[in-house]
Amino acid sequence: MEKGSGDFFQQLWTFVTRLGQTSWITLLVGLVSLAIVRVLRRFAPVVPAPLAAVVFGNVVVHLFGLQDHGVKIVGRISGGLPSFGLPARCRPRTTSGSLPARDHARLGAGIMALT
Helix, strand or coil: CCCCCCCHHHHHHHHHHCHHHCCHHHHHHHHHHHHHHHHHHHHCCCCCHHHHHHHHHHHHHHHHCHHHHCCCCCCCCCCCCCCCCCCHHHCCCCCCCCCCHHHHHHHHHHHHHHC
16 A cells, blocks of 8 residues: 555545555564564563564565565665755745755854754
């Protein structure tokens, strides 16, 4: 199921309307993985539960060939580091897409004042 666009409520509505597209095998693997994490944290706290759940998922998918039935443990992972910048809500809106020089100076002075 692909992620919807828009704000939280639009994405929630997209999720609810697409529940019929759920891969039940994928859901089962996910629920068992969550159960593994919960049980191990409760009864064997020294065991790294999230790692055990990931190993479980990979082994089950490989042994039973679940990738042929649409089960994806890890999707496409883009390489490299994320770009550095302010969140979209914090960026001033300008026509050129960048901050004017005076705003760079103000931003730098504000950072210096906080340190």
